[in-house]
Amino acid sequence: MMRGDARSFAPARKERAGDIDRWLTDLLRTACAMPYPRERGDAKGGPLATDERGTTLGVALVAVGSLGRGELAPGSDLDLVLLHNGRDDVARIADRIWYPIWDSGVGLDHSVRTVDEAAKVAREDLKAVLGLIQARHIAGDPELTRAVRETVLADWRADSRRRLAELRDSADKRAEASGELAFLLEPDLRDSRGGLRDVQAMQAVAAAWVASAPGPRVREAYELLLDIRHGLHLVTARGTDRLVLQEQDAVAGTLGLLDAEALMRRLAEAGRTISHAFDSTWRTVDRLLSGPVPRGRRPLADGVVEHGGEVVLARGVNPRKDPVLVLRAAAAAAEAGLPLAPATVTMLANQSPPMPVPWPDEARDALVALLGAGRAAVPVWEELDQAGVLVRLLPDWERVRHRPQRNPVHRYTVDRHLIETAAGAAAYTREVSRPDLLLISALLHDIGKGWPGDHSSTGEVVARDIGAHIGLPPADVEILATVVRHHLLLPETATRRDLDDPVTISRVAEAVGTREVLELLAALAVADGHATGPAAWNSWKASLVSDLVRRVRSVLSGTPLPPAPSLSPEQAALARHGGGAVRVNGGAVTVVAPDRPGLLWRAAGVLAAHRLVVRSAQAASAGSTAVIEFSVVPEYGTPPDPAMLESDLRLVLAGRLDIEQRLARRTRSMRPPRVPVAPPRVTVLEDASETATVVEVRAHDRPGLLWRIGRAFGECGLDVQAARVETLGAEAVDVFYVVDRAGRLLADEDQRNQVRNQVLAALR
CATH class of the missing domain: 3.30.460.10 (Beta Polymerase, domain 2)
Incomplete structure (x- = not known):
């Protein structure tokens, strides 16, 4: 309350x-x-x-x-x-x-x-x-x-068009000068964003008959700010609006609160409530000022569409039957760079059933996709928070919600710092082998601040519970707990210890354990520093951390790539029959065909043309026969007719379907993405296999991604011997084992650079 x-x-x-x-x-x-x-x-x-x-x-x-x-x-x-x-x-x-x-x-x-x-x-x-x-x-x-x-x-x-634009400009200048009330150590109760004047501005908008008057939660927040200002005037015996640090305990006392932290936590919640309503009000005003929005509905995800510049539920969708819908809608909104419609948020908050525990894979993927949208995830996360959705999905979130950090280094409350860190970490998903664990650990790295004691130690315990709660496998839970436990290890060691001392490096290496954890900690250190504030991260600290990471990496052995996929007994039995076969069983699609260049990406193109998203895939061959196993989900709506899908796969195997032309038409009809994502990364590993050159591709997933990558290999004259494709949230982490037309590895540096550049060009 x-x-x-x-x-x-x-x-x-x-x-x-x-x-x-x-x-x-x-x-x-x-x-x-x-x-x-x-x-x-x-x-x-x-x-x-x-x-x-x-x-x-x-x-x-x-x-x-x-x-x-x-x-x-x-x-x-x-x-x-x-x-x-x-x-x-x-x-x-x-x-x-x-x-x-x-x-x-x-x-x-x-x-x-x-x-x-x-x-x-x-x-x-x-x-x-x-x-x-x-x-x-x-x-x-x-x-x-x-x-x-x-x-x-x-x-x-x-004259509302002109005057409201003037009011908006004035409010923005005021916020720029006074900051955001919820996150300031010494906030201005009147002029900060989320302060008293923002409510008065919303009342002025309502007086213009453009938007509704502030609702009951905003009025409650407004009354609380008035009471805090009243107490501040009593304590200082003058008419001031800035709640300075040394007055906060006394003001808390006038309100009958325990201490300054209790006061500032309530103040943060009030400020965020007002700021959220203020943003919603101005979205309504912007629609008035910018004129009518395009009509029609554009599908974004299963059960989720864009309508009138907002994200709403598709017609006929019942939130009571789909506990994952709230996260799927949030991820779709963040990835599209659009707000969730207020009525949609209210409906999802009131009607969504409890999420099964542990979470299903789809829910965890939606959470990772939401966080992976970067800065666009922050306003959507705030929407879920204001509606009370987050604490129902993650009960431990309540302990850090609106919790102030009474430290001038920090510019945000604990919960806002966590989502800001996760949003910042999205820029480094190409630097790690597990982008999903990077985003989740960024979201949870300070979760221990809601409990007494050292927050790194308590955070490790809470992170284990949350990891199991959201359905991570036990091995991933261990990695998550390790990253949360040691999230300060790199910056503290880099700035407080002698990096030329071998003991320093060996102790960090022992704590980290593997290169995979080291790269997660390195990316998290940067994202955490930037989200904390200007005083917490600078070029000097960045160079020290980078030097430490380089030294520790040299003494750690990386986890070797898993071996190239091989056929299971069942797949081998299919391959022995030779010829071509296609099986569609729900979300599992199996293709068996004579091995030839381009088989993988042409089959992937058929799936993309049928609006199926490849969540994972494995390709292997036995003799002259290839077997490809796809795990797919529909982008939205009902899955395609299995018979039609099988028919198109057989046609493309027979060379009688121009899948490239069909995909080109679909690409032209798609809107360009509004939200910037980290650029793709292509790495050619020379010594990872004795029989093929390994190409690792990390990119933001999108329709037809696997087809684009495979076509680029074909243009380079390469054959994919085996592949392991995986989508973690909205991030694709794909590994391909390729050889040239003569079956040889790519020994020439120029040839490897050509492959890298060709794949990157296909992904842009």
């Missing part, structure tokens, strides 16, 4: 506003009742007329700002407008009101205007119009107040 048991000062603010209103009413009545000496030509001097109820006519006192909204904190100034109908002696009336306020020591921002003058100023000044939109009548002639509000609101709505 955002507020929890924090004390509310709302009754005190309401009482103070009432007292101020009565005082100002008396001041206006006294000022208007006093006779003024007439001057030559002054036709409107003397006491003002009143109606039958004693209401003063021709003059009105109007509150704007915090008094107008009824949010007056102990140190707040008064923002007042004296409206009049053109009286010549209004300056004297104003003086009779302003001087007693100044004498009381209360700060005052004041103006004197006719209705037309106020409307003119509002049309030209953003601050003025925002105040008058929420103006509140205090005393005097209510018709003047009504007239100015109606005029200002009508102008605001009529």
Whole structure:
């Protein structure tokens, strides 16, 4: 609960506003009742007329700002407008009101205007119009107040395109200057992104009839910020909005909270709630400013489509029957660079059944795909967090959610730091052999900060539990736990130990164990440093870590590549029959055919043309017969007709189907990706096999990827003897055993470079 048991000062603010209103009413009545000496030509001097109820006519006192909204904190100034109908002696009336306020020591921002003058100023000044939109009548002639509000609101709505663009620009500049409230060590409660002024901006958007007014969660967050500001004014005895470090414990005490950490955790949640709603509001505004969006629905994943610039569920999809749908939709949104529609998030949060434990492979793949989208994953992750989805998927996440890091080196709360690190790690997925474990360990590396004790040690324990929870195999759970346990090992050793001392290197090598873990730790160190803040990572530290990694790698033996795939007894039996055979059994597709160049990639092309995604594949041969086993899933919708798929595979084996032309048509119809991904990496390993040259390809998966790689091999005059293809989340890690047309290894350096460049060109 955002507020929890924090004390509310709302009754005190309401009482103070009432007292101020009565005082100002008396001041206006006294000022208007006093006779003024007439001057030559002054036709409107003397006491003002009143109606039958004693209401003063021709003059009105109007509150704007915090008094107008009824949010007056102990140190707040008064923002007042004296409206009049053109009286010549209004300056004297104003003086009779302003001087007693100044004498009381209360700060005052004041103006004197006719209705037309106020409307003119509002049309030209953003601050003025925002105040008058929420103006509140205090005393005097209510018709003047009504007239100015109606005029200002009508102008605001009529010119909403220009004024809302101006409001957005002002909010962005304010956020750039003041930072993001949820993640600042000493936040500005009013001007930071996620602060009080963002809610007031959303209220102004609602007044333009462009978007809905802030909902109950935003109003709760707003009230909490008002209470924190109220407590801050009580502690400091002045009207300040910056919650500095040394005041936080005292402010927490005024709210009845245990300590500053409890206060800042609630503040972070409130700020993120407001910031999230603010972004959603401006997406609505942007649609107004940019005009109508393209019609139609574009499939993104199974049960997920793009509609109107947002990600929604396909027609007829029932979230109650598909626990993985929420992660699949989130991954699709991140990979497309689009927001999840608010109604879709609400539906998924309310209707998704519990995820089976351990998670099915599809759920874990969707999580990895989401994280692998990089920066685009962060807003989608925030959507899931705001809807309460994350803590249901990963119960241990609750311990780090909104947890502040009271350290100037860190610029984010613990949970936001974790997703920022994972997003940053996506850029290094080509540097490691297990991109899925890199992304998951980046997400969990500081998970131990939710428990007492050394967070690396406690994090290892929690990471084991979460690894098993999400269905990782035991060997992968061990790697994950090791990486979390030692995620600070490289930067701390590099900056605090003598790298020329052999003992230093041997101890790191002993802790790391394998080159695979070392490369995971090296990539994580960079992503963690960048996500922490500018003070945590620089070129000096990067060079030291790189030097340490180089030295440790030299004493570690890498895990050798697994041997080239060989035929199982069942596959060997199929191969002995020779000829051609195609079997489609659910997601398993088996192709048996006389071995010839291009067989693998042509078969993969047929699968891509039928909108099937290859999750894994193995190719091997016995004599003159090749056997290829594919594990496939449909991109979206129902799987293709097995009979039609078999027919096309047989046609391509017989050389009677131009699969390249069909795929080219499909490629032209696809939209270019909106989210940048790490560039592909192709490595030619000379000594990994005695019978073939091994080519390792790491790339972001996309339809037809295997076909593109295989076609590039064909253009280089190579034959694929064997292959092991695997997709981890959205990252393809493929290994091919290739020879030239004469069956020889690629011994020439120029030839190896040609292969590398040809495959890279095919992937771009």
